[in-house]
Amino acid sequence: DTGVSQNPRHKITKRGQNVTFRCDPISEHNRLYWYRQTLGQGPEFLTYFQNEAQLEKSRLLSDRFSAERPKGSFSTLEIQRTEQGDSAMYLCASSLAGTGGRETQYFGPGTRLLVL
Amino acid sequence: AQRVTQPEKLLSVFKGAPVELKCNYSYSGSPELFWYVQYSRQRLQLLLRHISRESIKGFTADLNKGETSFHLKKPFAQEEDSAMYYCALKAAGNKLTFGGGTRVLVKP
Numbered sequence: 001d002t003g004v005s006q007n008p009r010h011k012i013t014k015r016g017q018n019v020t021f022r023c024d025p026i027s028e029h030n031r032l033y034w035y036r037q038t039l040g041q042g043p044e045f046l047t048y049f050q051n052e053a054q055l056e057k058s059r060l061l062s063d064r065f066s067a068e069r070p071k072g073s074f075s076t077l078e079i080q081r082t083e084q085g086d087s088a089m090y091l092c093a094s095s096l097a098g099t100g101g102r103e104t105q106y107f108g109p110g111t112r113l114l115v116l
Numbered sequence: 117a118q119r120v121t122q123p124e125k126l127l128s129v130f131k132g133a134p135v136e137l138k139c140n141y142s143y144s145g146s147p148e149l150f151w152y153v154q155y156s157r158q159r160l161q162l163l164l165r166h167i168s169r170e171s172i173k174g175f176t177a178d179l180n181k182g183e184t185s186f187h188l189k190k191p192f193a194q195e196e197d198s199a200m201y202y203c204a205l206k207a208a209g210n211k212l213t214f215g216g217g218t219r220v221l222v223k224p
Contacts, residue, residue, distance in 0.1 A: 003159075035212075041217075042120075042202050042204075042217050043160070043202070043212070045211040045212065056210075056211060058211075097210075104162050104165075105212060107160040107161065108159060109159045
C-alpha cells in the first residue's frame with residue numbers, strides 16, 4: 001500500500017498521560033498536514049509542514065500539542081497531559097507542492113484517540 | 117476567516133432519484149472548492165474540485181460565486197453512493213476548511 005499510513009490506529013489512554021502518533025506520507029510528497037475530527041464534525045486543520053518546516057499552526061494547537069517532521073519524511077504529533085477533550089480522530093494528509101491547481105491532499109486512515 | 121456550511125446532516129433518497137448536497141462558504145477572496153467523500157470503513161478521498169469542472173462517478177458541482185455555493189449533484193443516485201460527503205475550501209495558504217458533512221443514504 002503506497003498511501004498515507006498512520007500508527008497506531010487506535011489509542012486509549014488515561015487523562016494526564018502523553019501520547020504520540022506517527023504519520024508516514026506518500027513517499028514523494030513534500031507537504032504533510034494534521035487534522036482533528038470529532039464526532040459529527042468535519043476535519044479541522046491543526047498544522048502543516050513543507051519538507052521539515054512547520055509553516056502554519058492553528059489556534060486549536062495548544063501548548064500541549066507539538067508536531068515534528070525532522071527529516072521531511074514521516075511526522076509525529078505528540079499530546080502532553082492529555083485531557084478528555086482531546087478524544088478525537090487525528091488525521092494526517094500529504095500532498096505534492098508545485099502541481100498548481102491539481103494539488104491534492106491524500107488522507108491516511110486516522111488514529112482514534114480515547115482519553116479516559 | 118473562512119467558513120463552510122453544509123446545512124443537511126442527512127440526506128435519504130431512493131435509488132434512481134436525484135440527489136443534491138448543499139454547500140455554502142464564506143471567504144472574501146477567490147477560494148478553491150472541493151468535495152471529499154468517505155465510504156464506510158474507508159479513508160477520506162477527493163471526489164472532485166471546482167477548477168476541474170469534470171464529472172466524477174456521475175457527480176457534478178458548480179461554483180456559484182454570487183451565491184457563495186458549491187452544491188454537489190447527481191441526477192440518478194446509486195446505492196454505492198451511500199457515504200459521508202464533505203465540502204472543503206482552500207483559501208490563502210494550503211489548509212483545507214471542511215464543512216460538517218452530509219451523510220447520504222441511498223435506499224433500494
